Amino acid sequence: MIVAERKPFEEIKNMVSGYDRILTVGCATCVAVCLAGGEKEVGILNNELKLAGKVDGSPVQLGAVTLQRQCDREFLAELDDVVKDYDALISMACGAGIQFLAERFPEKPVFPAVDTTFIGVNQDVGIYEEKCRACGNCVLGMTGGICPVTMCAKGLFNGPCGGTNQGSCEINKDQPCAWYLIYERLEKQNRLEQIIEICPTNDWRNQTPRTVIQPGYKERSTA
Numbered sequence: 348m349i350v351a352e353r354k355p356f357e358e359i360k361n362m363v364s365g366y367d368r369i370l371t372v373g374c375a376t377c378v379a380v381c382l383a384g385g386e387k388e389v390g391i392l393n394n395e396l397k398l399a400g401k402v403d404g405s406p407v408q409l410g411a412v413t414l415q416r417q418c419d420r421e422f423l424a425e426l427d428d429v430v431k432d433y434d435a436l437i438s439m440a441c442g443a444g445i446q447f448l449a450e451r452f453p454e455k456p457v458f459p460a461v462d463t464t465f466i467g468v469n470q471d472v473g474i475y476e477e478k479c480r481a482c483g484n485c486v487l488g489m490t491g492g493i494c495p496v497t498m499c500a501k502g503l504f505n506g507p508c509g510g511t512n513q514g515s516c517e518i519n520k521d522q523p524c525a526w527y528l529i530y531e532r533l534e535k536q537n538r539l540e541q542i543i544e545i546c547p548t549n550d551w552r553n554q555t556p557r558t559v560i561q562p563g564y565k566e567r568s569t570a
Contacts, residue, residue, distance in 0.1 A: 348468070349377040349441045350475045351384065351461040356395055359437065362458040366407070366435040369396070371460070372426070372448060373413035374440035381475055383461045384439030386413040392439070392460060408433075417444025423451050430455055465497075484549045489541055491532030496549075498525035504546040 363369055371389050379385025393409045400406040410433060414422045417440035426448075430436065435456045438445040442463040449457040465477040480496050486504065487494060496502045500518040507526035510517030514527045526542075533539045 348380060348466070348475075349443075350381050350464045350467045350477070351378045351441055352381075352464055353383050353388065353392075353439075353461050354459065356392075356399075359392070359458070359460050360396065360399055363396070363407075363435055363437060366456075368408040368410075368433045369435050369437060370410040370412065370426075370430060370433040371396075371437040372417065372439065373411070374415075374417045374438075374444050375413050376416050378440055378461060379413075380469070382473065386411075389413055389439060392437070417441075418447050420447070420451070423447060426452070482549060482551060484547075484551075486546050489544060489546060490529045491536060491538070493525060493529045493532055495525050495529065498523070498528065504549060506542065 371393050373379070373384050373386055373389035375385055378388075382388065389411045393411055396407060397409055410429070412426060412429060414425060416422050417438060430452050433455070435458065436448060436452065437458050437460050438448050439460045440448070441461070442459070445457060445459045464475075466479040466481060467475040467477045470476050477497050479494060482496050495504055500516050500522065501508055503526065507524055508517075511524040511527060512520070514524055516522040516524050530539070530542060533542055
């Protein structure tokens with residue numbers, strides 16, 4: 348899932364300063380799970396903005412909508428008859444949802460209320476661990492399902508550096524060395540010979556905008 352965290356209130360407040368009618372749009376999927384931008388968080392933010400407006404002597408009209416997903420045009424259509432009543436929109440979705448919202452309503456300024464952090468997993472209630480950086484060149488099959496991009500402080504694709512120390516990373520002794528873990532995992536799977544296979548240089552496709560079309564939909568997309 349995509350993990351995000353809410354921006355500091357003062358930053359949000361400054362972004363929407365000068366707008367009298369503001370619609371806060373939440374997302375009921377990833378950001379709701381990590382308690383950053385679901386219906387509850389929309390309500391909390393609007394209450395903060397309402398209170399701040401009273402204190403500053405500049406009350407604002409606030410609206411609230413929480414969509415199932417902001418990264419899907421089907422759900423964004425629910426706002427078509429709503430946004431006309433507002434001067435600006437606040438999105439509490441991930442970066443993809445924010446951009447989709449701004450694309451659908453280009454005449455309205457859209458401000459982000461959250462920072463998208465990473466793709467991660469839920470280790471416990473309220474505890475999320477980064478597991479994938481969407482690098483576009485997955486090598487998990489060669490590394491025993493342990494990601495060297497996220498687990499290694501240096502993102503090394505071909506074995507440990509000279510700083511590994513008894514299973515720990517030189518950056519932080521409490522951080523396990525990714526390649527030590529990979530070694531142990533491959534050994535358990537009787538695939539240790541794979542650790543000497545050279546991973547090709549990563550072309551870091553996540554550095555430029557990408558579009559992925561599943562083969563079954565190619566004909567439709569070019570029609």
